[in-house]
Amino acid sequence: MILRIEEGIDIPIYQQIRNQIVYGISSGELAAGEQLPTVRALAAEIGVNVMTVSKAYQTLKAEGYIVTERKRGARVREKMTESKRLSLVNRRELERIISEARLSGMKRADFIQVVDQIYAEVES
Amino acid sequence: MKLLCLWNLIFLLPFISVSLLTRWFMIWAEAGRENVIFGASIPVELRWPNQEFHRQIEPIIRRIRRRCWQTLAAEAVLVLLICLLPRMFLAEIFWMLLIFLDMFLTFFLYGCGNRTIRRIKALYKKEENRPQIVYADLTNSGRVHGLHPLPFAGVLLVNLVLTVCLGKSQPDLKPAFWALMGCQCLIALFSFFMDRLRNRVISADSAVNANYNRARKKVMAKAMLELMILSTCLPLAIGAAYTVNQGNLRLGEFASIAGFIAYFLLVILVIALLAYRMYQIDRKYQGQMFLGDDDDAHWIWGMFYYNPKDSRNMVEKRVGIGSTMNLARPAGKWAMAFLGLVIVAVFVFLGFFAVEETLPMRAQVQEDEVVCRQLIVNERIRKTDVRDTELLEQMPEPIVRTNGSATDEYLKGTFRVGQEKGCQLFVRRDARVILRIRADQKTYYITGENDRLTEELYRQLQ
Numbered sequence: 001m002i003l004r005i006e007e008g009i010d011i012p013i014y015q016q017i018r019n020q021i022v023y024g025i026s027s028g029e030l031a032a033g034e035q036l037p038t039v040r041a042l043a044a045e046i047g048v049n050v051m052t053v054s055k056a057y058q059t060l061k062a063e064g065y066i067v068t069e070r071k072r073g074a075r076v077r078e079k080m081t082e083s084k085r086l087s088l089v090n091r092r093e094l095e096r097i098i099s100e101a102r103l104s105g106m107k108r109a110d111f112i113q114v115v116d117q118i119y120a121e122v123e124s
Numbered sequence: 125m126k127l128l129c130l131w132n133l134i135f136l137l138p139f140i141s142v143s144l145l146t147r148w149f150m151i152w153a154e155a156g157r158e159n160v161i162f163g164a165s166i167p168v169e170l171r172w173p174n175q176e177f178h179r180q181i182e183p184i185i186r187r188i189r190r191r192c193w194q195t196l197a198a199e200a201v202l203v204l205l206i207c208l209l210p211r212m213f214l215a216e217i218f219w220m221l222l223i224f225l226d227m228f229l230t231f232f233l234y235g236c237g238n239r240t241i242r243r244i245k246a247l248y249k250k251e252e253n254r255p256q257i258v259y260a261d262l263t264n265s266g267r268v269h270g271l272h273p274l275p276f277a278g279v280l281l282v283n284l285v286l287t288v289c290l291g292k293s294q295p296d297l298k299p300a301f302w303a304l305m306g307c308q309c310l311i312a313l314f315s316f317f318m319d320r321l322r323n324r325v326i327s328a329d330s331a332v333n334a335n336y337n338r339a340r341k342k343v344m345a346k347a348m349l350e351l352m353i354l355s356t357c358l359p360l361a362i363g364a365a366y367t368v369n370q371g372n373l374r375l376g377e378f379a380s381i382a383g384f385i386a387y388f389l390l391v392i393l394v395i396a397l398l399a400y401r402m403y404q405i406d407r408k409y410q411g412q413m414f415l416g417d418d419d420d421a422h423w424i425w426g427m428f429y430y431n432p433k434d435s436r437n438m439v440e441k442r443v444g445i446g447s448t449m450n451l452a453r454p455a456g457k458w459a460m461a462f463l464g465l466v467i468v469a470v471f472v473f474l475g476f477f478a479v480e481e482t483l484p485m486r487a488q489v490q491e492d493e494v495v496c497r498q499l500i501v502n503e504r505i506r507k508t509d510v511r512d513t514e515l516l517e518q519m520p521e522p523i524v525r526t527n528g529s530a531t532d533e534y535l536k537g538t539f540r541v542g543q544e545k546g547c548q549l550f551v552r553r554d555a556r557v558i559l560r561i562r563a564d565q566k567t568y569y570i571t572g573e574n575d576r577l578t579e580e581l582y583r584q585l586q
Contacts, residue, residue, distance in 0.1 A: 001262045001330060002259055002260070002261055002262070002325060002330070002333075003259065003260045003261075003262050005257065005258045005259075005260065006256070007256040007257075007258065007433050007434060007435060021262070024262070030262075036262070037262065037265030037267070038265075038266060040266070041265045041267075042262070044266070044320075044322055045260040045261065045264075045265040045266070045322045046258055047258060047260075047322065047434075047435060047436030047437070047438075
């Protein structure tokens with residue numbers, strides 16, 4: 001799986017790492033139980049400080065996407081906790097996206113079509 | 125004259141091999157690449173079989189190659205002229221200047237190619253000022269290696285045994301042997317460092333990235349091991365040359381110079397093979413390379429990377445093997461400053477060398493001391509320490525340098541003269557009379573500014 005990190009944009013690097021790993025888990029690029037690289041190794045690959053990657057891993061762990069063990073390192077969680085709900089942060093983000101779509105003149109049906117498209121891409 | 129010819133040979137063979145290798149890498153090999161030509165990245169839509177674009181860049185490549193040959197021919201003429209220079213110090217100075225000129229011309233041609241390709245590319249696609257994007261292969265992070273530690277450990281062990289044994293049999297050369305051992309350790313450390321560099325991301329397929337990086341790292345590790353094995357023979361060669369030198373000076377000198385040239389050429393061969401293998405790997409994976417952004421704006425002449433928005437200190441080179449520094453980062457700036465200092469130091473040294481060769485040597489009695497002075501050399505012998513003085517018409521043979529300089533004009537420093545070790549020489553080569561002073565358990569060979577002054581110094585000491 002390839003991480004694509006954009007520097008100089010508003011999204012912090014740790015957040016970008018976190019987002020892309022979540023995307024990878026969702027799309028199946030990262031399988032359940034798959035070993036993730038060590039903090040040091042990934043930091044060296046991207047060319048960032050180890051604290052940045054460490055923060056990304058801690059965020060993923062707190063959100064329940066990965067588990068970290070002392071001897072075995074970080075792994076994708078075998079079975080995700082299915083809350084079947086959007087988190088508050090994601091709901092707010094979705095509200096923002098929908099607001100901007102409305103302001104751009106997008107109809108509801110068109111918006112849902114885009115959502116379906118993206119969902120299908122992630123699923124495939 | 126013979127020494128001058130040998131000296132020119134020492135410079136000539138490495139110069140030719142390094143010059144040809146650099147030009148092959150930077151000028152010839154470039155034309156065979158699809159994704160980057162003269163340091164300018166070629167977007168997918170402009171690559172072969174886009175005939176229109178290639179029709180425009182092919183004449184440029186041919187022109188750069190032609191100029192490469194022309195500059196090589198001009199340098200060949202300069203080389204001939206240098207070989208005709210009568211004095212060794214002049215030859216040394218001009219060799220150094222020629223090396224810099226050769227590097228500059230190669231970089232200049234490459235830079236011209238880069239600018240022209242980018243100008244043509246801009247007709248098809250504008251250079252965009254986009255945010256810096258870094259690709260990292262999560263699957264392969266820290267997992268792709270090409271180096272096996274065992275062979276390196278084996279070679280280091282053999283070196284250690286050789287160093288200890290040879291050091292015992294030839295104690296004079298112990299520091300040299302241990303210095304070589306230190307170099308071997310540095311090569312081993314460098315090999316491990318190169319093996320642990322970040323992986324290049326050339327494709328969205330992690331398997332392709334893994335294979336590509338593993339192949340490159342294996343080739344690099346193999347080359348480093350070959351270099352270490354080659355360098356293992358050095359202590360043996362030095363020991364052998366030293367032994368021969370003790371018995372037959374001329375044969376020893378010849379053996380040393382021949383050995384040095386042979387070693388250097390073999391090192392060049394190892395590097396050339398490494399470059400060729402890397403080139404083969406790049407060609408094999410060329411068709412699968414499509415990742416990477418068009419960030420030509422950050423590459424100065426396609427060679428130097430300057431990007432303040434990129435937090436990485438090291439990035440993959442666009443030409444050559446390995447990585448290069450991001451000059452916008454503090455580490456990159458310090459590295460450039462250091463390199464600048466080194467270049468300045470080389471020219472200062474050349475100037476110093478020229479001045480030293482032309483300044484006269486002065487040996488005279490001052491109060492109760494014999495003072496020998498030339499530029500930074502300031503040898504003093506107390507008159508009360510002098511046990512014996514003698515005026516010689518020629519120096520005893522052989523004269524073997526231990527620590528000092530032996531140029532066209534002078535012999536200065538510590539030498540073995542005849543069978544006597546640790547003699548201090550301060551002698552003009554063209555002197556017809558040489559003053560030998562035995563003082564304070566040392567033997568000095570001194571000449572004044574001219575023969576008359578040498579004789580006068582002898583009379584004063586009498």
